Amino acid sequence: MTVQPRWRVDGIAKVTGAAQFGADFMLERLAYGVPVLSTIAKGRVRRFDLHDARSVRGLIEIITPSNALRLPNQGIHPELKDAPRIAMLQDDGVYYSGQVIGLAVAESLEAAQEAASLVKAEYRSEDALCDFEAQVASARPPQSGGDAAAYARGDFAAALSRSDVEVQAMYSTPVQHHNPMEPHATIAHWEGDRLTLYEPSQWIVFVRTCIAVWFGVPEANIRVLGPFVGGGFGGKGALWSHSPLAVMASKMLQRPVKIALNRREVYTVTASRPRTQQKVLIGATKAGELLAIRNDVVLQASPQIELIEDSGTVSHHLYKCDANATSHRVAILDTSPTWVMRAPGEATGSYALESAVDEVAYRVGIDPLELRLRNYAEKDQTNEKPYSQKLLRDCYTLGAKRFGWEHRPHAPRSMRKGNQWIGWGMATATYPAYRAASSAVVRISPDGKAFVGSATHEIGTGTYTVLAQIAAEELGISIDQIDVRTGDTELPPAIYSGGSLTVATVGTAVQLAAQRVKQLVIQMAVDDPASPLHQSEPAQIKVSEGELILDRNGARERYADILGRQGGRTVEATAEAKPGQEIERYSTHSFGAVFAEVGVDPDLFTVRVRRFVGVYDVGRVINKKAGINQLTGGAVWGIGMALFEGAQMDPRYGRSVNMDLSEYHLPAHADIGEMDISVLDVPDLKFNPLGARGMGEMGITGAAAAVANAVFHATGIRIRDLPITIDKLIERSSNHSQ
Ligand code: MOS
Secondary structure, three states, X not given: OOOOOXXXXXXXXXXXXXXXXXXXXOOOOOEEXXXXXXXXOOEEEEEEEOHHHHOOOOEEEEEOOOOOOOOOOOOOOHHHOOOOOOOOOOOOEEOOOOOEEEEEEEOOHHHHHXXXXXXXXXXXXXXXXXXXXXXXXXXXXXXXXXXXXXXXXXXXXXXXXXXXEEXXXXXXXXXXXXXXXXXXXXXXXXXXXXEEEEOOOOXXXXXXXXXXXXXXXXXXXXXXXOOOOXXXXXXXXXXXXXXXXXXXXXXXXXXXXXXXXXXXXXXXXXXXXXXXXXXXXXXXXXXXXXXXXXXXXXXXXXXXXXXXXXXXXXXXXXXXXXXXEXXXXXXXXXXXXEOOOOOOOHHHHHHHHHHHHHHHHHHHOOOHHHHHHHOEOOEEOOOOEEEOOXXXXXXXXXXXXXXXXXXXXXXXXXXXXXXXXXXXXXXXXXXXXXXXXXXXXXXXXXXXXXXXXXXXXXOOOOHHHHHHHHHHXXXXXXXXXXXXXXXXXXXXXXXXXXXXXXXXXXXXHHHHHHHHHHHHHHHHHHHOOOOOOOOXXXXXXXXXXXXXXXXXXXXXXXXXXXXXXXXXXOEEEEEEEOOOOHHHHOEOXXXXXXXXXXXXXXXXXXXXEEEEEEEEEOEOOOXXXXXXXXXXXXXXXXXXXXXXXXXXXXXXXXEEOOOOOOOOOOOOHHHEEEEEEEEOOOOOOOOOOOOEOOOOOHHHOOHHHHHHHHXXXXXXXXXXXXXXXXXXXXXXXXXXXX
């Protein structure tokens, strides 16, 4: 592509504050809503005492189940079957701690906060199940079922009996929070029977459907706007209580209402990545051939939704292995709901699998990279299909070279630098490549400028820039002459911005629409006796720098001049792109190889990631600058997952005790060493016409395992419970075997 890598077209708007995120919109007579959250885990609200709250100056209304607008529909609905059930003040039930039980609305944020804090709820408590460990025994298959829940191929018992070594281990990961920079926020504004909703979302079309169903209004009466989203990671892929409550409050009070959650509220009003326990069993020969792999997964879920992150699925195809089985069960807790988070399944699943494969490497005495090469999967054994493109071998080779892996001694605790133990670990990264149906419109106006529109989303990934690049390439119009709009349901519909599918999906729709518009303008020129291109062969006309150019003799004319003669017409085309035959023919996944160096203090057991190398094959990368940023961010998150992140649940109260960013630890700059992230950038044209497989979720996969494996290599201690914190290392070092 001609124009990569590029700075973001919306970069200046973002850094100057001109870009409007969810809470930024200023409306006349805006009122502020602050939720009242439950302090018990289960039961009913018997009575509210609103006396003190009502005395707050500037208070407009306190909405509780007794005065809330009755909604014609709520919860489960055929159109919303995968949506979580969320509290909408339709009953007095409390299903978890931190659930919305009321809403204070006031003239100012401060008054609403004060009033919300003064609402007193009297509860009738019931016994709640909040202890994951205790619920594991009664875990069961998810009611939602799904292909991923259970899987088996080959004769597992026979394969295991032929194995020379068996590694069986339990890996666990905690509840993790999405923590986008922008906490969730909604502004709802009814004007008569029409609603405008300002909602930073990963799926505005779905937001419109949910609100239409719940409030019993036609979708046509609802416009959802979310032109900028400050990160989502899955957490903005569904609707949570604050959104319908802003809609309800605006309707009841006949004025616009904003609800902007703070970080603490985000942790319970929205949802989090489920805690996992993964029991991995691998059988291998002495030569390191993997004969049998299984992963039995228990995930945390809630009565609100039993969605699974299919952690086991990654083990189905990552290595050549004839006997393979997985199961997924859910442990239902009366706590805030769990939901998908960046690389759902692969993030936690690759941690467990790639840790276990590392354990096999030590058991058979084979270098971990060599072991992976010996079990390289040339095809996807789950469906016997070839990969559309799999350049993992190149990722391994290049990554190993950049890292210096060949100098690695095999034995744990065999490298030192100063007073530090040094450890080198590696893992494989992988994430599926998805496409879905989405549409886009492209217009060329008489001044020769172009407009690109789609109801997709800029979630921080660089959507505006990439769509502009794709249109620029097709139209031969420079990027600064292209205006891209997203985040508006008036634009052609687009799918969820998740599953790393936006470029492959919406990018392809933009490419198609741009091709169609270009053909229309070419035809106008060919038909126009006044054009130097009159009666030339359309197939021989190319575009470049705002001009149509005839290959043969260089005859040319500008878009603006062609359209100028047509009485100021704007030319437009809309296109829908859908998955094609690649689904039947190929297995479509991205791959990468990641390597980490850690330094561990032998006395204090502090762990530092000194270096991290990642080499990825994600097909073509439309914008290397934004793409490498995403992969780097993902890898940093994987490092955080290995060493820092985790909600600490207090099972007595059913809520975590570290509910903000001072207690819930994310990596800071000083935690991250040298990051060396690169891509092969080879187009996968069997996957889609752009050759791009997407990359938003790849970066987090494999990264935590590489760090955990490096910690083992440094210390000889295998911590199988993330995050790997000082206390766990010290405890294991004092009764250290391996
Ligand atoms: Mo993602 S968890 O597909 O937003």
